[in-house]
């Protein structure tokens with residue numbers, strides 16, 4: 001399999017890459033921190049990857065997305081890309097983002113618009129090749145605007161809604177679109193939080209992502225119980241919900 005990982009140094013993408021390396025996949029990694037790409041490439045090669053390419057990019061630079069995707073296409077010798085996993089993100093300080101529009105916009109840019117930019121550039125290539133899977137890590141936070149994280153949640157909801165429409169558009173071309181909605185994951189992004197029983201490891205999330213990719217799912221909650229939790233959260237009447245601080 002030829003796989004393009006965007007936000008490749010994230011804890012979740014790292015765990016996913018390791019799983020696919022063990023299946024001798026070809027991997028192309030796009031990430032912001034170039035100093036982490038060389039050791040990651042070495043790690044994945046040792047784990048069995050057929051070949052590993054890397055590209056350093058701050059994904060806020062939307063104008064550079066095209067070149068990065070072209071680098072991946074060239075790396076695979078103009079061959080097909082079977083799977084793209086978009087997995088970068090940032091969890092803002094909600095209070096700060098409510099008071100500073102520039103910060104809110106930056107967070108919406110990285111969690112929302114940069115993903116739309118990537119998908120806009122990936123979609124024509126996938127239409128042309130006539131198969132493949134575009135998978136994006138969004139979040140359960142996009143399911144409802146909760147007080148502690150609604151800037152992040154709004155950006156994720158933007159992406160989830162976009163994916164719903166794109167899925168239909170790409171269906172006639174044989175291209176699938178997967179919305180991956182993890183719950184609480186113990187990763188650098190959440191290092192400041194106390195962890196409890198609802199928390200998952202990046203490795204568990206990666207295992208579930210691989211399973212969802214194999215089954216050509218369109219939306220997965222990871223772990224699955226988050227589908228039920230969020231169904232209940234969505235059912236809470238707004239008159240009650242607006243009083244909840246969680």
Ligand SMILES: NC(=O)c1ccc[n+]([C@@H]2O[C@H](COP(=O)([O-])OP(=O)(O)OC[C@H]3O[C@@H](n4cnc5c(N)ncnc54)[C@H](OP(=O)(O)O)[C@@H]3O)[C@@H](O)[C@H]2O)c1
Pocket residue numbers: 007008009010011012013031032033057058059060086087088089090110137138139140181182183184185186187188189190202
């Ligand atoms: N952790 C959770 O509880 C949770 C829950 C639901 C969804 N998610 C989503 O899961 C995905 C992966 O997150 P994670 O939990 O694995 O956390 P993570 O390890 O902190 O990964 C976040 C990644 O995003 C990258 N990133 C941020 N801004 C960037 C930019 N401007 N350009 C390029 N890369 C940038 C970071 O790069 P650097 O390493 O260079 O900082 C980091 O590798 C994200 O989309 C996140 O929103 C996480």
